[in-house]
Each structure stands twice: as structure tokens, then as C-alpha cells.
């Protein structure tokens with residue numbers, strides 16, 4: 303098993319991509335701390351992986367926008383598992399769309415504080431023990447919106463561009479200490495986040511839900527949404543020993559939408 307004796311701390315693990323990563327890691331023997339704001343969802347995922355794969359798991363309610371919550375979650379995980387995480391997956395994120403001219407500072411702050419600030423806070427909490435141990439994996443779930451712009455998503459794209467800047471810089475700082483830092487950049491994934499995007503298009507344009515979904519699918523040359531499991535498969539490679547040579551990268555899982 304690829305992740306035996308490893309502990310993974312996964313933010314936004316209650317559903318979608320985070321849940322798929324928790325399952326993929328637990329299947330390979332990792333113990334997992336699953337965190338998000340919705341307690342019932344993280345409890346369900348923690349139970350699911352424990353029941354299915356017999357691994358130790360912990361559900362933690364945590365809002366990554368708040369340093370106190372983040373530090374408390376890491377402290378509770380330390381108490382439960384007796385150690386800090388070997389693998390950190392910064393996956394918690396939000397995505398709202400609006401014309402820049404209609405968006406306000408609160409929307410801007412929500413995106414920066416969750417998508418980029420959350421990644422900063424959790425990384426800050428996890429890194430010291432990884433350095434001490436001389437082994438670590440930090441996997442940031444960014445987006446192809448971290449590489450290229452698109453209308454209506456300036457706050458989201460700015461936050462994800464920031465995640466790539468953090469990924470690349472930190473990767474170089476810790477490269478000689480047995481730690482890798484990488485980002486995954488998915489295109490549209492078949493999760494609730496994309497369903498909410500479809501609802502938003504319907505509400506704003508009057509298109510049918512089917513037409514809105516077709517529009518999103520057509521953004522990929524493969525004419526489909528990516529699955530959460532496909533993103534999790536790459537996360538597993540980055541988390542594993544075989545992935546140790548991959549560092550400071552931002553790897554697209556998007557069917558070829560963005561070619562850099």
C-alpha cells in the first residue's frame with residue numbers, strides 16, 4: 303500500500319474532490335483527518351473511510367478562514383493521532399461568479415481568505431513537523447483559473463493564481479528537506495461546486511440547466527466534466543513515494559483545456 307503509516311490532513315473533505323481524495327488515500331492505508339465547516343459531512347466521510355478501509359480517521363469541524371479554528375483542528379489531530387500530518391491537502395475552496403464591476407470587496411475577501419488564506423494557514427500549521435521529520439507532501443487544489451483568466455471569476459482566479467505563487471515559492475524553500483509542494487489545477491469537475499455554477503448560469507441567463515452544463519462541458523476538448531476521482535488519482539501520485547521528484551508543479555486535470 304502506497305500510504306501505509308502516513309497521516310493525511312484534508313481540508314474541504316466533506317464532499318466533492320476532498321472526499322474523493324480521503325477515499326483514495328485511505329484505500330492506500332493512510333490515516334485521515336477530514337475537515338470542513340459542515341460537521342455532518344466530515345463525520346460521514348471519516349466513518350466511510352474507517353468502515354471501508356479500516357484506517358484511523360477523525361472528523362474535524364474547521365473554518366479555514368480563521369487562524370484559531372485551524373490551529374485548534376491541528377491540535378485536536380495531534381492529540382488524536384499522536385503526530386502531525388505527513389500529507390496536507392489544501393482543498394477547501396469556494397467559487398462565486400459575478401461581473402467584476404458588480405462584485406464587492408466582501409466577495410473579494412471571501413475568495414482570498416478561503417482559497418488562498420486557508421492554504422496559507424493550514425500550511426503554516428503543518429509545515430514545522432514536516433521539516434522536523436524530513437518528509438512531507440503539500441498538495442494544493444488550485445484550478446486552471448490559477449493559470450488563466452476568464453470572465454466573471456476575477457476574485458476566484460486571483461485567489462487561485464495566488465495559490466500557485468505560494469506553491470512554487472514554498473516548493474523551492476523546502477525542496478532539500480524531503481518535502482514537496484505541488485498544485486493540481488482541475489477544469490470543471492462533476493461536484494456540487496459545478497452544480498452551483500450551473501444554477502447560477504440558469505438564474506443569470508435564463509438558459510436551461512442542460513444547456514448551461516453543455517456550455518461548461520464544451521470548455522474541455524474532451525467535452526465532459528472531470529471526475530473527482532481523476533483529481534484524487536493525481537493527488538495520490540503526488541502524495542506517494544513515487545511522486546517525490548515532482549515539486550513546485552501546477553498540473554492540469556482538465557482534458558486539455560489549458561495547455562501550459
Ligand SMILES: NC(=O)c1ccc[n+]([C@@H]2O[C@H](COP(=O)([O-])OP(=O)(O)OC[C@H]3O[C@@H](n4cnc5c(N)ncnc54)[C@H](OP(=O)(O)O)[C@@H]3O)[C@@H](O)[C@H]2O)c1
Nearest residue numbers: 314316318319338339340365366394395445490491493495
Ligand atoms: N468543481 C470544480 O469544477 C473545480 C474546478 C477547479 C478547482 N476546484 C477546486 O477544488 C476544491 C474542491 O472543490 P469541489 O468541487 O469539491 O467543491 P465543493 O463540493 O463545494 O466542496 C468544497 C469543500 O470545501 C469546503 N469549504 C468551503 N469553504 C470552507 C471554509 N471556509 N473552511 C473549511 N472548508 C471549507 C466545503 O465544506 P463546507 O462548506 O462544509 O465548509 C467542502 O467540503 C476547491 O478548492 C475548488 O476551488 C474545483
